[in-house]
Amino acid sequence: MSLISKLKGLHNDNSISMHVPGHKNNTIGELSDVIKADYDLTEIPGLDDLHDPVEILSELNTMLAQKAPGYHAQAMVNGTTNGIICSIHAIKERVSHFYIAGDAHKSVYHGVSLINSDYTVIRPEELYELDLDDSCVILTSPSYTGELIKDIEKHVEYIRKNNGLSIIDAAHGAHLSITNNFEASLLKSGADVVIESYHKMLPALTMASVLFTGDSALHQRIMHYINQFETSSPSYLVLASIEYAQQFYNEYDDKEFFQKRGQLIHHLKAAGIDTKEQDDPAKLILNSSEGPYNLEQSLRDSGVYSEMVTDEGVLWCLPLWHEGDRYPFTALLERITKLTPAAFNEGTVMNTDILEGEICVENIVPYPPGVPLVLKGNVITADVIKRIKHYQVNHVKIEGIQYNIYYYMNEAEL
Template identity: 75%
Template sequence: MSLINKLKSFHIEGAVSMHVPGHKNNTIGKLSDVIKPGYDLTEIPGLDDLHDPSEVLDQLNAELAQKSEGYHAQAMVNGTTNGIISSIYALNEKVSNFYIIGEAHKSVYHGISLVNADYTVISAEELYESELGSSCVIFTSPAYTGSLVKNIKQHIEYIRNNSGFSIIDAAHGAHLSITENFKESLLLAEADVVVESYHKMLPALTMASVLFTKDIQLHQRIMHYINHFETSSPSYLVLASIEYAQQFYKEYNDNIFFKKRAVLIHCLKEAEIEVAEQDDPAKLMLTWKRGAYNLELSFRKTGVYSEMVTDEGVLWCLPLWHEGDSYPFKELLHKISKLTPAVSSEGTVKGIDILEGKICVANIVPYPPGVPLVLKGTAITERDLKRVKHYQVNHVKIEGIQYNINYYMNEAEL
C-alpha cells in the first residue's frame, strides 16, 4: 500500500502546509467534525441528485448563491476544470471565437481545443481594440500567485455592452471578500460565469468547486454539459465540505489572520528571506540570495511544503488562521529561524533538442502552475527548449514533453 504509506508518513512527520487545500492538513476549521467516512453515501432517498437537484442539494445551491446577489450556483465535485470546460462548451454554441486574457490554466486550452474553436491570447488593454460581438472573453483572476486583473469590472461591462460574453476562472479566489480587509470577490465583477475552487483556500476537500452563472438559461445549458462530464456518483463528503466551507466563509473573523501574517513576514525577513506581498493577502512570494529553487528545497528539508516554485520565487498560500485553529504556527516560525541552505543537485535534462523547430503536438506545461509554456500547433523554438531545460535542471515537472519526444522519435500517430 505505497500511497497510503506515503500519506501516513507525511502525517507522522508533521509536515507543515503552506500549500492548498485550505484546511491545511485539517488544522484550519473543524472539517473533521463534519466529514466522516460513515457519511460517504450515495443518492439514496433523502440525499437528492446532484445533476437534477430538487431537495437538500438544491438547498445547498441556494445557500451558495447567496454569496453574491444575482447569481445561480452549482456545487461541483470534479473541480473548477469541470466548470471551465462545461462553460466553454455551452458558450461555444453562442459565439464564434474566444479571447484569453493573460496566462490561463491548461483547462481553458483543453476546453477550447475540445470544441475546436478559434482563440486569441490578448492583454486586457487589447480588449478595447478587439471585435467583441459574438465572442467570449476568458479571464484568470486571481492568478496562481495571487495577482488580480486590474479594473476587471470595467472590462466586463465593456464586453457586455459590446455583445460579448465573459468567464472568470477564479479558482484561486473563493476566499476573497471573506472580510472587508481582503480584496473583492470576482463575483462582484458581474461576469456571465465565475468558477471558484472552494478547496484551494477555504477548508474544503480537494475537488470542491462552485459554478456561478448570471443568466438562468445559460446556467441550465452549462448544467447540460456538467452532467456529461461530471461523475454520476458524486462524493457527498466533498459536497458536505462545500457546505462547511460556505459557513466558514460567512462567519470568518480576520483579526488573528493579519496578526499572525505580520509576525510571519517579520520572521521571514529576519531569516534574510525577501517577501513580496501579493494582491491577495493570503499569498506570499519568497526569494533569497541562493535562489528560489534552493529556498524551496531548504524549506522542504525541514518539513515545510510550499505551493510552487518558479524563477519568480517560492509561493506560499497562507492559512486562514482563526480562533481555535490547530495550525502549527510556532513550529513554522521555529523552522524558519533555523533554516539553512540545502545541498542542491541538478535534475536530469532529457534529450529534447530533437524538438527544435517542430510543431508542438501536445501542450508543454510546467506543473504547477499548469499554465502552458508551448501550445499545441505552435512551433517549438530554441528559447522554449532553453526554458524547458532550465525547469528540468531545477526538478520542475513538465507535462507533455515526453509525448512530443515520442511522437517525433517514433512518428507515432496522434
C-alpha cells in the same frame, strides 16, 4: 512504498502545509467534525441528485448563491476544471470565437480544444481594440500567485456592452471578500460565469468547487454539460465540505490572520528571506540569496511544503488563521529561524534538442502552475528548449515533453 504509506509518513513527520487545500492538513476550521467516512453515501432517498437538484442539494445551491445575489450557484465535485470545460461548451452554442485574456490554466485551452473552436490569446487591455460581438472572453483572476486583473469590472462591462460574454476562472479566489480587509470577490465583477475552487483556500476537500452563473438560460445549458462531464457518483463528503467552507466564509473574523501574517513576514525577513506581498493577502512569494529553487528545497528539508516554485520565487498559500485553529504556527517560525541552504541536487535533463524548430503536438505545461509554455501548433524555439532544460535541472515537472519527443522520434507516426 504505497500511497497510503506515503500519506501516513507525511502526517507522522509533522509536515507543515503552505500549500492547498485550505484546511492545511486539517488544522484550519473544524472540517473533521463534519466530514466522516460514515457520511460517504450515495443518492439514496433524501440525498437528492446533484445533476438535477430539487431537494437538499437544491437547498445547498440556494445557500451558496447568497454569496453573490443575482447569480445561480451549482456545487461541483470535479473541480473548477470541469466548470470551465462545461461553461465553454455551453457558451459555444452562442458565440463563434473565444478570447483568452492573460495566463490561463491548461483547462481553458483543453476546453476550447474539445469544441474545435477558434481562439486568440490577448492581454486584458487589448479588449478595447477588438470587435467582441459573437465572442466570449475568458479571464483568469486572481492568478495562481494572487495577482488580480485591475479594473476587471470595467472590462466585463465593456464586453457586455459590445455583445460579448465573459467567463472568469476565479479558482484561486473563493476566499476573496471574506472580510473587508481582503480584495473584492470576482463575483462582484458581474461576469456571466465565475467558477471558484473552494478547496484552494477555504477548509474544503480537494475538488470542491462552485460554479456561479448570472443568466438562467445559460445556467441550464451549463447544467446540461455538467450532467455529461461530471461524475455520476458525486462525493457527498466533498459536497458537505463545500457547505462547511461556505459557513466558515460567512462567519470568518480576520483578526488572527493579519496578526500572524505580520509575525510571519517579520520572521521571514529576519531570516534573510525576501518576501513579496501579492494583491491577495493570503499569498506570498519568497526568495533568498541562494535562489528560489534552493529555498524551496531547504524548506522541504525542514518539513515545510510550499505550493510552487518558479524563477519568480517560492509561492506560499497562507492559512486562514482564526481563533482556536490548530495550525503549527510556532513550529513554522522555529523552522524558518533554523533554515539552512540545501545541497544542490541537479534534476534529470531529458534530451529535448530533437524538438527544436518542430511544431508542438501536445501542449508543454510546467505543472504547477499549469499555464502552458508552448501551445499545440506553435513552434518549439531554441529559447523554449533552454527554459525546459532549466526547469528540469531544478526538478520542475513539465507535462507534454515525453509525448512530443516520442512523436518526433517515431517520425510522426502517431
